[in-house]
Amino acid sequence: MENNKHIIFLGHTSSDSREKKEEIYITLERADNIIVEGSNIAKTDESIYKELSKSECAVFILGKKYGETLPSDSQTSVVKYQYNHALKYFKETPDFKLVVWLPPIGDDMETENLQKVFINEVLNGILPGMIFTNTSSPIQLVDDIRSILKKQSKLEFPIHETEVFLIFNQIDENEADDIIELLSDIVSIEKLNIIQDTDIDYSEFCFQQIDKSKIAVVYFKESAEWALPFAQQVWKKVGGASSHTPILFIGDQDPSSNLNINFNAPRVISMIVSGEIIPLEIKVNLDKVIESNI
Numbered sequence: 001m002e003n004n005k006h007i008i009f010l011g012h013t014s015s016d017s018r019e020k021k022e023e024i025y026i027t028l029e030r031a032d033n034i035i036v037e038g039s040n041i042a043k044t045d046e047s048i049y050k051e052l053s054k055s056e057c058a059v060f061i062l063g064k065k066y067g068e069t070l071p072s073d074s075q076t077s078v079v080k081y082q083y084n085h086a087l088k089y090f091k092e093t094p095d096f097k098l099v100v101w102l103p104p105i106g107d108d109m110e111t112e113n114l115q116k117v118f119i120n121e122v123l124n125g126i127l128p129g130m131i132f133t134n135t136s137s138p139i140q141l142v143d144d145i146r147s148i149l150k151k152q153s154k155l156e157f158p159i160h161e162t163e164v165f166l167i168f169n170q171i172d173e174n175e176a177d178d179i180i181e182l183l184s185d186i187v188s189i190e191k192l193n194i195i196q197d198t199d200i201d202y203s204e205f206c207f208q209q210i211d212k213s214k215i216a217v218v219y220f221k222e223s224a225e226w227a228l229p230f231a232q233q234v235w236k237k238v239g240g241a242s243s244h245t246p247i248l249f250i251g252d253q254d255p256s257s258n259l260n261i262n263f264n265a266p267r268v269i270s271m272i273v274s275g276e277i278i279p280l281e282i283k284v285n286l287d288k289v290i291e292s293n294i
Contacts, residue, residue: 014067
């Protein structure tokens with residue numbers, strides 16, 4: 001951030017959507033604490049990366065025309081070229097935001113074939129954390145952008161390097177403390193007790209701590225209704241299949257209703273076992289992670 005201002009990369013547009021771009025530019029510039037950067041020409045990979053790296057958010061407007069293409073590649077538009085770089089940067093940078101606006105433009109205008117293909121690629125490639133909208137209002141779009149930028153100002157939690165990061169609901173606090181007592185002499189362990197109706201951003205806490213942990217463990221006994229959606233939310237936030245830290249989603253087989261709970265996803269180990277062997281399962285899976293990283 002420069003001088004406490006949010007910097008937005010406003011991507012190149014085709015000729016039919018330049019008026020929309022101008023509206024967005026003016027509205028953003030009038031907003032408090034926002035600087036708009038943009039690139040109207042195709043640049044090198046290095047220079048585009050540099051522009052993106054100093055920004056917190058990239059905004060692309062997709063019209064019905066494919067627009068000007070690269071001098072070196074007549075099948076790739078400047079918009080697509082920039083967008084692909086922004087998408088790559090978005091995947092690599094957890095705090096970066098990517099916004100795609102498909103506004104209504106000229107009802108009597110046919111969308112060009114290459115642009116149809118590009119738009120379909122964008123729609124089919126929408127990832128968690130990306131913003132896609134077809135609102136007709138540039139003011140509404142700017143409000144949405146300002147909202148996500150406001151959320152960027154997140155709290156830094158006290159985070160420690162650890163082997164096991166154990167997450168549990170307050171309902172299961174006593175059982176979780178027993179697990180911690182059995183494990184704490186043989187592994188380093190950090191815990192997070194989820195207390196309902198508090199203002200703590202637990203999802204962000206997990207994101208920061210999981211990055212410093214060898215394995216994250218979501219444990220439940222009586223809190224299955226909380227555990228599954230919470231684990232799914234955390235999994236998405238830390239990068240899903242691309243996360244470098246696996247998640248062990250582990251529940252006690254008592255009550256028997258837990259036997260139907262399963263979280264099937266890449267980088268997730270899901271199991272329901274007897275409560276007595278849960279500490280052992282955590283240690284076994286930690287050892288597997290450590291061995292695989294040697």
